[in-house]
Amino acid sequence: xxxxxxxxxxxxxxDHKGYPAYKDTKGSYDFRSYALSIDHVQGDPFAxxxxxxxxxxxxxxxxxAELYQMKCRRIALEDYLLRRxxxxxxxxxxxxxxxxxxxxxSVSRCGxxxxxxxxxxxxxxxGNIVLRLEVGFPANGRTINARExxxxxxxxxxxxxxxxxxxxxxxxxxxxAVTDLAEDQQYIRQQLKERDLVAFxxxxxxxxxxxxxxxxxxxxxxxxxxxxxxxxxxxxxHRGELKGMGIKKGITLIVGGGYHGKSTLLKALxxxxxxxxxxxxxxxxxxxxxxxxxxxxxxxxxKKVDISMFISNLPNGxxxxxxxxxxxxxxxxxxxxxxxAMEAGTDVFLIDEDTSATNFMIRDELMQRVVNRxxxxxxxxxxxxxELYREYGVSTVLVAGSSGSYxxxxxxxxQMNQYRPMEITAFAKEEAKAFPMPVTEPPKGAKPQFLRRVxxxxxxREDSRMKLKTMGREAISINHDTIDMRCVEQxxxxxxxxxxxxxxxxxxxxxFDGKRTLTEAVDALEEVLGQKGLAAVCESAYLPxxxxxxxxxxxxxxxxxxxxxxx
Numbered sequence: 292x293x294x295x296x297x298x299x300x301x302x303x304x305x306d307h308k309g310y311p312a313y314k315d316t317k318g319s320y321d322f323r324s325y326a327l328s329i330d331h332v333q334g335d336p337f338a339x340x341x342x343x344x345x346x347x348x349x350x351x352x353x354x355x356a357e358l359y360q361m362k363c364r365r366i367a368l369e370d371y372l373l374r375r376x377x378x379x380x381x382x383x384x385x386x387x388x389x390x391x392x393x394x395x396x397s398v399s400r401c402g403x404x405x406x407x408x409x410x411x412x413x414x415x416x417x418g419n420i421v422l423r424l425e426v427g428f429p430a431n432g433r434t435i436n437a438r439e440x441x442x443x444x445x446x447x448x449x450x451x452x453x454x455x456x457x458x459x460x461x462x463x464x465x466x467x468a469v470t471d472l473a474e475d476q477q478y479i480r481q482q483l484k485e486r487d488l489v490a491f492x493x494x495x496x497x498x499x500x501x502x503x504x505x506x507x508x509x510x511x512x513x514x515x516x517x518x519x520x521x522x523x524x525x526x527x528x529h530r531g532e533l534k535g536m537g538i539k540k541g542i543t544l545i546v547g548g549g550y551h552g553k554s555t556l557l558k559a560l561x562x563x564x565x566x567x568x569x570x571x572x573x574x575x576x577x578x579x580x581x582x583x584x585x586x587x588x589x590x591x592x593x594k595k596v597d598i599s600m601f602i603s604n605l606p607n608g609x610x611x612x613x614x615x616x617x618x619x620x621x622x623x624x625x626x627x628x629x630x631x632a633m634e635a636g637t638d639v640f641l642i643d644e645d646t647s648a649t650n651f652m653i654r655d656e657l658m659q660r661v662v663n664r665x666x667x668x669x670x671x672x673x674x675x676x677x678e679l680y681r682e683y684g685v686s687t688v689l690v691a692g693s694s695g696s697y698x699x700x701x702x703x704x705x706q707m708n709q710y711r712p713m714e715i716t717a718f719a720k721e722e723a724k725a726f727p728m729p730v731t732e733p734p735k736g737a738k739p740q741f742l743r744r745v746x747x748x749x750x751x752r753e754d755s756r757m758k759l760k761t762m763g764r765e766a767i768s769i770n771h772d773t774i775d776m777r778c779v780e781q782x783x784x785x786x787x788x789x790x791x792x793x794x795x796x797x798x799x800x801x802x803f804d805g806k807r808t809l810t811e812a813v814d815a816l817e818e819v820l821g822q823k824g825l826a827a828v829c830e831s832a833y834l835p836x837x838x839x840x841x842x843x844x845x846x847x848x849x850x851x852x853x854x855x856x857x858x
Contacts (some may be wrong), residue, residue: 292326299441306437310335313428313435315474325452327444330423330833335433338389340425341707342771342833345452349418355460358470359413366407367473367566370439371466373411374401374568375455376422383447386428387439394439395427396447399837403573404508404565404783405473405839409825420456423836437593471529472574476566478528486537489639489686490560490578491525492517493535495660497553498559508572513552518705518714533575536712542676543688546719547707553690554643556707560688561641561781564842573727582639583632583844587621588778594851594858597739600675601626601651604668612740617854621648622669627851629672633685634741634810635847638678642672643690653696662673674733676700682738698723745812746805746857759792761785767792772855779848786839790825791849793838797828798850803857813846 298320304311311334319328324347331342359365387394399410412421429439455458479491492498494516499509517523517536525533534565538560547553563578595613602611602623619627625648632640646654653673669786673696679685691697698704750796758770764785767774769792776788794816802812826834841849850856 292321292340295320295322295327295445298327298418298444302437302441302444305435308435309472310428310430310433310435313341319346322449325456333392333800336389336393336427336430338392340392340395340397341428343424343834344833344836345420345422345424345448345456345489347420347422347452347456349414349420352418352420352456353549354413354418354420354466355458356418358466359418360415360756361477362415363473363477363566364470367405367411367414368466370401370568371469372400372420372456373408373422374410376403376424376451379451379454380424383443383451386447387442389427389429389436389439390432391430391614393429393436396424397442398422398424399786399839401568402784403567403571404558404562405568406565406784406787408786409834409838410783410836412824413485416809422452422456423834425836444719448805452504469569473566474568475527475529475533476577479525479575480559480580482525483577483579485644486523487540488523488537488579489540489543489582489688490538490563491523491535491575492538492556492559492563493533493575494522496535496574496576497637497704497786498555498576500555500558506571508570515711516711518712520714521703521712535575538688539703540686541680541702542686542700544701544704545688545690545694545707546715548702549692552707552710553692554645554710555710556705557641557643557688557690557710562783564781565783578641579639580842581635581637581844582641582781583627583628583635583637584641584643584780585628585632586643586778586780587648587651588624588628589619589621589774591619591624591778591852592617593619593623593627593628594856595743596630596851597741598623598626598630599737600739601629601670601672602668603734604670604723609735622651623673624648625651625837629740631847631851632844633683633739635844637812637844638685640685640687642687644692644694645690653694661716670733672768673697673700678733695719695723695726696728699728717831741808741810742786743809743858744805745803747799748855748857757796759789759796761788761792764788765797767849769795769853770851774849774852774854776849776852779845779852782841782845784839785838787841787845789835790838791841791845793825793828794841794846795849795853805857809847809850809858813850817843 312333317329326346328344333341377398384396385394413465429436496515497508502506521536523537545553559576561584562579563576564580567573593616597612598614599611652653653671698719704719706713706715765777825838
């Protein structure tokens with residue numbers, strides 16, 4: 292490691308030279324309280340910014356071990372430090388002048404969810420901190436302006452580091468509260484399993500969001516209050532007693548008029564698989580972390596998925612035990628999404644009638660009389676929902692606004708009225724007696740088979756230097772192939788998509804060997820991530836700063852939507 296004086300000497304030596312001379316700065320430098328590492332230098336001022344990291348020994352950072360030794364607390368602390376560092380960085384970004392991206396200082400922009408990110412990592416044994424950021428090395432045209440970079444490294448950056456990454460510079464009570472919240476959230480997740488619940492929504496939670504493009508809580512929104520019959524009490528390690536609505540395993544129906552909060556509640560449950568930051572309003576909305584939002588997805592590719600429990604005896608004789616299509620319909624795509632979620636290990640389906648294929652969800656009595664059941668290849672979800680829970684242990688939370696048929700199947704019925712939930716199970720069941728469902732016996736559902744063996748695509752074997760690119764939260768581009776992720780609604784951050792691209796590449800190169808099933812490949816991938824984190828799958832000289840850990844369910848979703856996957 293070189294001294295900071297040597298970095299100054301290099302900068303003064305290359306000042307006013309051509310931009311490639313910035314490559315001489317690559318390396319690590321001792322700034323006394325921390326080490327500065329220049330990991331990658333951009334090719335010109337208009338290219339992607341340079342990659343820089345700050346390394347602080349645990350002893351110098353001074354954070355007590357109890358703040359980071361438990362995984363949930365560590366991730367919360369990393370998230371908190373990253374947000375504070377980002378706010379400090381915004382004050383000085385582009386204060387150094389020049390052309391192109393000169394003077395840019397950026398770090399991951401966190402949303403409302405607390406995610407494990409490569410941008411800030413704390414070693415759970417030593418307390419060592421690594422913070423990764425991007426810096427636009429200044430230039431005038433393509434001529435180095437080293438004096439401006441000297442401002443960044445010797446003025447702006449030290450100020451940001453000293454204000455945010457040392458325990459002594461922070462409010463100890465605030466830091467403790469952030470990590471205590473994470474432990475309380477983790478406690479509720481554990482309690483869900485012990486109490487046979489699929490979700491918990493605390494009294495006082497604020498579910499509506501500021502707008503369709505903002506994750507922040509809506510001001511003056513109606514706060515959540517559990518129906519008395521569904522209220523459960525949690526005794527949290529730090530907050531103490533907390534009451535809220537517990538949704539039990541089984542079949543739960545959410546009904547109500549338009550704009551009364553049905554989908555708002557479901558959306559909160561969808562994102563309840565993640566922890567949320569203090570002040571979000573959904574800090575104590577906790578959902579079983581395997582829950583998957585199921586919807587129709589016209590046009591997606593499906594490869595060798597056993598959808599026979601929902602669709603069989605197609606007129607063209609097409610195989611539905613190993614169903615394959617490049618352009619799925621609403622019903623076949625939703626059937627595939629259900630089975631793929633089961634393959635990924637989900638225990639809860641989250642479904643909104645508005646984003647479902649009607650013929651997949653239900654067939655009313657008149658339709659069954661007009662179109663003979665023997666002529667209909669689709670066994671609707673309503674005929675399987677009880678079996679899915681009874682035989683496979685998969686619960687369903689369903690939002691319905693127009694069809695009352697699920698009243699007959701539901702174990703619990705919640706009516707949303709002006710964002711206030713009411714439990715109306717007994718009343719709805721009594722009313723449903725006046726509208727009896729036809730007594731039919733659905734075809735016996737064979738257990739779906741998850742034996743798809745996966746092999747690497749030839750392009751990966753021949754050239755591991757694949758071009759990976761993300762398109763917001765909508766898609767991943769691998770060379771000229773696009774993986775459409777728009778309908779994978781529980782992806783919370785673009786950095787999760789970036790990580791999925793690396794995970795797919797790693798799996799293609801190391802795990803898709805034609806012998807493993809897709810499930811076995813994802814199991815092996817999760818084992819690698821558990822041991823070494825995202826660094827294990829990047830296989831580059833430096834770890835990118837813009838990656839966030841996705842769930843197992845989204846890894847499956849990405850792999851299943853890659854049209855060139857070898858299944």
